[in-house]
Amino acid sequence: MNWQYDNELDSHTNKTLDYFFQLSRYPRVSGNEAGIRQHLLTWADQHGYSHATDKVGNLVIYVPATSSCTTANRQAAGNKSSGEPNQTVILQGHMDMVGEKLPDSQHDFSSDPIIILRNGDILHADQTTLGADNGIAIAIAQMIASSDDICHPALELCFTVQEETGLIGAAELDTNLLNGRKLINLDSEDEGVITIGCAGGQDSHIVLPINRIPSDSQVEKLIPIVLGVSGLRGGHSGVEIHEKLANALQLLGRFLQQAKQQMESVNEPCMIVAINGGNAHNAIPRDASALLYCTPQGLTILQGLAADMQKDFAGEYYLLDQKVNLFASKLQVCPTHIIQQYNEAIDWQPMDSATTQKAINAMLALPHGVRSYSEAVPGLVETSSNFAAVHTKRGTIEFLCSQRSSLPSALKGISTAIDSVAGLMGASITHNNGYPPWPPKPDSGLLRLASDTYTALFGKPPHIESIHAGLECGLIGAKFPGMDMISIGPTIKYPHSPEEQMSIESLQKLIMFLLSILDSLCQA
Structure with missing residues (x-):
C-alpha cells in the first residue's frame, strides 16, 4: 500500500503522505510501539542521524541545522556544552494510536496494517481508526528532516509512547x-488553530467483586442471549465530550434496568452473566453488550423492549446518534465478534441479584459528559468525565472512567464523586497519577512568531485557544521549566473512532505554515 503521487499537491505534502502510508504498515496501538520505533531507528541510521531512547521507549532523533540556516543558529542538536541560548527546535508527537474498529471488522491491531482509503480531500481507513492521530506528526517530521530544500535550525524529533493510555511516555521522558527549549507539538486537530494550553486529567479504575449463584438446574433450562447497544458514533472524549453523543454503556445500563424490572413484573427469569463495552480511556463508547440467561418467552419480551427503547433513544439523540441500535438475540445467532467475546463467559454462572443491581446502578450513576464550563473562556469545557469501559472477568466486573479539568481542584472534585459511587457499590477504586494541565502563556515568543507567520501566509490571523483535550505539553513543560511551546496540526475529524478522517488540503496548509516558522527561526 503506497501513496499515489498527486500533481495537485506540492512535493512536501506528497512526501509527507508517502511517509504516512509507510508508517501505517506498522501496528502501533498503545503498548505495541516496538515495530514503529525500530522502523524509525532504521530510517534515522540510513540518514546518518544520531538518536537516543529512554527506559520506556521514547525516541529522540537529532537532526543538524541545514547549511542554509543562519550561522549563529547552526548549533548541533543535543549539544549542551556551549552555554549559549539554544536555537534547537523540538518537533514532538507520539508513536501510538487508538485502535477502534467497526463491530464486523476482522482487523487485528496487533498485526495488521491500517488500510488507508482516499475520498477526494479526505483520507480515512477501512472500518478502523486512521491513525493520523498522531502518525501524521511523525510523517511531517520525517519529511522535514529528509528534504534538501527546507531551511531549518537544529531539530530534535521527539516521539513518545503510550500517549493514548494516559500520556505515559511523556510522564516518563x-x-x-x-536540549531544545522551543517545542512545536504536532498533535492538534484543527488547521488554522494554535493551541497554547490544555486540561489535566486522571483515570479511575473501579473493581466490583462478583458473587455468582451456585450451579442449579434452573439455569440449565434457560437459553443464553445477548442484550446490546450498537451503531453509535463514539468519538474523542477530550474533543467531543460537549457534543450530544450517546454513550453505549449508559444506554445499556438503562436497557438492563428496564429489562430487569419488566421481566420481574411478569415473573420471568433474567440472569446477567457478564457486561462488556468500551475500549480506550479517551474514547466515548460506541458499542456495549451483556450476556444473560432467560426463557424463549422472556427473549420475546426483551425483543419488544429493545424495539421500544430504540425509538426512545433515537429521539433523544436524533442529531448525532439517530442510528442507535438496540438488540436482544440468542447468543448463537449474534455476530462472530460477540460470540467470541463471550466464549469463556458462557461457562460461568450468572451473577446473584445483589451484584447484578450494583453493576446496573454503577452504569446509571457513574458521571459522563460535561460537568462545568469555564467562566473565563466562553464555550470552553472546564471539567468533564468519560465513562469509558466495562469489562467482566469470572470474579470481578471492572469500570474505567477518565476525568479532565483545567482546574486541579475541580479534577479532584469529580474524581471524588466517582470515589463515592464506588463506595456505595462496595467496590475498590484506584486512580492513576494523571497528568497536569498546560497553563496558557499568551506572551510566548514562539506564539507571537507563529501567529505573525500564519497571518502573513494566509491573510488572516490564526485562532488561538486552550483546549479540553489532554496534550503532552503539560507534562513536558513541567519537566523542562521555561520550555516555549505551541501545538498545531491538520484538520482531523472524529478521532478515536472508525470514522476518523484527515483533510489533505489542511495538511498542505499546515506544512506551509510549519516550514515558514522554521525558516523564520533560521533568520532570527
Whole structure:
C-alpha cells in the first residue's frame, strides 16, 4: 500500500503522505510501539542521524541545522556544552494510536496494517481508526528532516509512547534526551488553530467483586442471549465530550434496568452473566453488550423492549446518534465478534441479584459528559468525565472512567464523586497519577512568531485557544521549566473512532505554515 503521487499537491505534502502510508504498515496501538520505533531507528541510521531512547521507549532523533540556516543558529542538536541560548527546535508527537474498529471488522491491531482509503480531500481507513492521530506528526517530521530544500535550525524529533493510555511516555521522558527549549507539538486537530494550553486529567479504575449463584438446574433450562447497544458514533472524549453523543454503556445500563424490572413484573427469569463495552480511556463508547440467561418467552419480551427503547433513544439523540441500535438475540445467532467475546463467559454462572443491581446502578450513576464550563473562556469545557469501559472477568466486573479539568481542584472534585459511587457499590477504586494541565502563556515568543507567520501566509490571523483535550505539553513543560511551546496540526475529524478522517488540503496548509516558522527561526 503506497501513496499515489498527486500533481495537485506540492512535493512536501506528497512526501509527507508517502511517509504516512509507510508508517501505517506498522501496528502501533498503545503498548505495541516496538515495530514503529525500530522502523524509525532504521530510517534515522540510513540518514546518518544520531538518536537516543529512554527506559520506556521514547525516541529522540537529532537532526543538524541545514547549511542554509543562519550561522549563529547552526548549533548541533543535543549539544549542551556551549552555554549559549539554544536555537534547537523540538518537533514532538507520539508513536501510538487508538485502535477502534467497526463491530464486523476482522482487523487485528496487533498485526495488521491500517488500510488507508482516499475520498477526494479526505483520507480515512477501512472500518478502523486512521491513525493520523498522531502518525501524521511523525510523517511531517520525517519529511522535514529528509528534504534538501527546507531551511531549518537544529531539530530534535521527539516521539513518545503510550500517549493514548494516559500520556505515559511523556510522564516518563528522560530529561537528558532533549536540549531544545522551543517545542512545536504536532498533535492538534484543527488547521488554522494554535493551541497554547490544555486540561489535566486522571483515570479511575473501579473493581466490583462478583458473587455468582451456585450451579442449579434452573439455569440449565434457560437459553443464553445477548442484550446490546450498537451503531453509535463514539468519538474523542477530550474533543467531543460537549457534543450530544450517546454513550453505549449508559444506554445499556438503562436497557438492563428496564429489562430487569419488566421481566420481574411478569415473573420471568433474567440472569446477567457478564457486561462488556468500551475500549480506550479517551474514547466515548460506541458499542456495549451483556450476556444473560432467560426463557424463549422472556427473549420475546426483551425483543419488544429493545424495539421500544430504540425509538426512545433515537429521539433523544436524533442529531448525532439517530442510528442507535438496540438488540436482544440468542447468543448463537449474534455476530462472530460477540460470540467470541463471550466464549469463556458462557461457562460461568450468572451473577446473584445483589451484584447484578450494583453493576446496573454503577452504569446509571457513574458521571459522563460535561460537568462545568469555564467562566473565563466562553464555550470552553472546564471539567468533564468519560465513562469509558466495562469489562467482566469470572470474579470481578471492572469500570474505567477518565476525568479532565483545567482546574486541579475541580479534577479532584469529580474524581471524588466517582470515589463515592464506588463506595456505595462496595467496590475498590484506584486512580492513576494523571497528568497536569498546560497553563496558557499568551506572551510566548514562539506564539507571537507563529501567529505573525500564519497571518502573513494566509491573510488572516490564526485562532488561538486552550483546549479540553489532554496534550503532552503539560507534562513536558513541567519537566523542562521555561520550555516555549505551541501545538498545531491538520484538520482531523472524529478521532478515536472508525470514522476518523484527515483533510489533505489542511495538511498542505499546515506544512506551509510549519516550514515558514522554521525558516523564520533560521533568520532570527
